[in-house]
Amino acid sequence: MAKQTVQFVCTACGGVHKKWAGKCDHCGAWNTVEEETALSTGPTGKSLGASRGKSITLSDLSTQDEPLPRSTSGISELDRVLGGGLVPASAILVGGDPGIGKSTLLLQAAARFALQGTEAIYISGEEAASQVRMRANRLGLSHAPLKLAAETNLRDILTTLDAERPRLAIIDSIQTMWADHVDSAPGSVTQVRTAAHELTSFAKRRGISVVLVGHVTKDGQIAGPRVVEHMVDTVLYFEGERGHQFRILRAVKNRFGPADEIGVFEMTGEGLQEVTNPSALFLSERGTPAPGSAVFAGIEGTRPVLVEIQALVAPSPLATPRRTVVGWDSGRLAMILAVLEARCGVSFGGLDVYLNVAGGMRVTEPAADLAVAAALLSARQDHALAADAVFFGELSLSGALRPIAQHDARIREAQKLGFSAAFSPKPTKNMANDAMTLHKTDDLNEFITSVFGVIEG
Numbered sequence: 216m217a218k219q220t221v222q223f224v225c226t227a228c229g230g231v232h233k234k235w236a237g238k239c240d241h242c243g244a245w246n247t248v249e250e251e252t253a254l255s256t257g258p259t260g261k262s263l264g265a266s267r268g269k270s271i272t273l274s275d276l277s278t279q280d281e282p283l284p285r286s287t288s289g290i291s292e293l294d295r296v297l298g299g300g301l302v303p304a305s306a307i308l309v310g311g312d313p314g315i316g317k318s319t320l321l322l323q324a325a326a327r328f329a330l331q332g333t334e335a336i337y338i339s340g341e342e343a344a345s346q347v348r349m350r351a352n353r354l355g356l357s358h359a360p361l362k363l364a365a366e367t368n369l370r371d372i373l374t375t376l377d378a379e380r381p382r383l384a385i386i387d388s389i390q391t392m393w394a395d396h397v398d399s400a401p402g403s404v405t406q407v408r409t410a411a412h413e414l415t416s417f418a419k420r421r422g423i424s425v426v427l428v429g430h431v432t433k434d435g436q437i438a439g440p441r442v443v444e445h446m447v448d449t450v451l452y453f454e455g456e457r458g459h460q461f462r463i464l465r466a467v468k469n470r471f472g473p474a475d476e477i478g479v480f481e482m483t484g485e486g487l488q489e490v491t492n493p494s495a496l497f498l499s500e501r502g503t504p505a506p507g508s509a510v511f512a513g514i515e516g517t518r519p520v521l522v523e524i525q526a527l528v529a530p531s532p533l534a535t536p537r538r539t540v541v542g543w544d545s546g547r548l549a550m551i552l553a554v555l556e557a558r559c560g561v562s563f564g565g566l567d568v569y570l571n572v573a574g575g576m577r578v579t580e581p582a583a584d585l586a587v588a589a590a591l592l593s594a595r596q597d598h599a600l601a602a603d604a605v606f607f608g609e610l611s612l613s614g615a616l617r618p619i620a621q622h623d624a625r626i627r628e629a630q631k632l633g634f635s636a637a638f639s640p641k642p643t644k645n646m647a648n649d650a651m652t653l654h655k656t657d658d659l660n661e662f663i664t665s666v667f668g669v670i671e672g
Contacts (some may be wrong), residue, residue: 223250223251223355224405225244227242227245227441248338249403266405266446277403278414285302286301287299287301288301290327292490295476296334296465296472298473298476299472301328301424304424305424305449306447306448306449306452307427307449308389308426308443308451309365309426309427309429309453310428310429310450310453316351317453319352320464320480321337323397323487326356326359334385335381335382335383336379336385337387338372338386339363340366341387341388341391347365355487368518369394369413369414370384371621372392384424384426386414386427386449389443389554390407392407394410407427407443408442411446429443448470448471449468449469451464452465460482460630461497462481463480463496463575463576465477473517474516477493485503494520494628494632497573498632504600504601507523507525507527507592507593508525508590511523511524511583511607512607513582521634522572524571524589525590526594528566530565530567531566531567536565536567537567537568540569547587550612552591554612557664559597559659559670574582580617585606585608587637588610588659592666603636605629608638610659615659616658616662625639635651637652639653
């Protein structure tokens with residue numbers, strides 16, 4: 216029997232400590248260090264270096280591999296995020312807030328894969344089989360040849376999967392799995408790491424694609440050690456606001472496709488419906504242009520997406536004015552306000568500033584700087600921007616506008632939705648577009664003068 220030792224592990228970064236501490240020395244997080252029992256030596260009581268293993272097969276870079284066969288679900292938004300479909304022997308981790316629709320999405324996906332001829336098993340550790348059937352009946356999926364089970368014992372699950380040999384297995388969720396050879400409670404760091412390792416290794420050995428559902432913490436990160444995200448091939452986050460019907464499936468890691476790709480869904484009474492044209496959906500409720508509204512032409516993964524940036528500027532009764540941001544980086548807003556004041560002479564002192572990305576979308580691209588600046592100036596001057604114009608460009612601390620990537624793709628998407636003007640920095644290469652009026656500028660002051668005229672600070 217291997218000797219067991221006690222160690223303390225940070226649930227945020229996986230750092231190992233010899234004793235408990237309130238603050239992790241590796242990542243600086245507070246109250247994340249928990250006790251776990253670990254094996255100090257192998258099953259024989261000897262270290263790995265003391266026993267001889269088998270020789271592994273080596274290859275060189277010129278070895279030709281067969282293209283990876285992919286299975287498609289028929290849900291184009293899901294297949295897009297996966298990089299074109301499901302790859303055999305892949306491990307996928309899906310995270311999201313409670314109640315956002317993870318189980319609904321994966322149940323729909325498993326049913327569609329089964330209908331497409333991919334043998335699938337859905338194993339729930341959170342709900343009884345009858346509860347999953349109720350959801351399937353509500354979604355109209357009761358006719359799908361999908362196998363279902365409710366179990367949390369990891370040994371029994373692996374035995375069943377080894378006997379059934381499906382092409383796809385969905386485990387909902389990884390925090391509920393229990394390995395009986397690990398002396399800790401379900402959901403602990405050790406249990407989550409062990410379950411993820413066993414399921415991922417099983418997927419590679421047997422050629423079965425495994426999808427793991429993971430809960431997220433209050434900070435929006437998948438609960439458990441970060442090493443779980445390194446174990447799997449693909450990490451997907453299912454995002455959205457409860458007050459909005461839109462849901463976004465975002466790939467933050469993908470060994471078989473582009474990262475930062477998104478799929479857009481709409482939550483309806485019949486489940487999640489895919490949205491093939493997200494730009495039209497995000498702009499569908501945009502009526503008569505009002506001050507403080509600007510349309511940003513962005514890129515999410517390989518897809519151009521148009522969203523509305525909304526700003527509100529009002530006199531503040533407080534000594535320190537409010538700066539409230541939804542769907543964008545608050546630190547970047549502070550930078551743009553500083554550039555407007557220092558480089559352009561436009562002051563927002565004594566004014567509350569509210570910024571929102573409409574539709575529940577979250578924008579992380581620096582190219583949104585110009586659209587944000589345009590929305591802020593429009594709100595401050597009470598001057599509505601042109602209804603047929605889009606804005607994009609990265610703003611530097613000197614007030615210059617920097618060229619951005621995929622300029623032509625943004626223009627084409629805006630043109631497809633009926634926009635006829637674009638304000639942007641000068642692209643690195645010349646592009647001709649007779650249907651669009653391109654307002655190219657290298658300086659924020661020049662942009663302000665052309666759109667708003669002279670602004671008094």
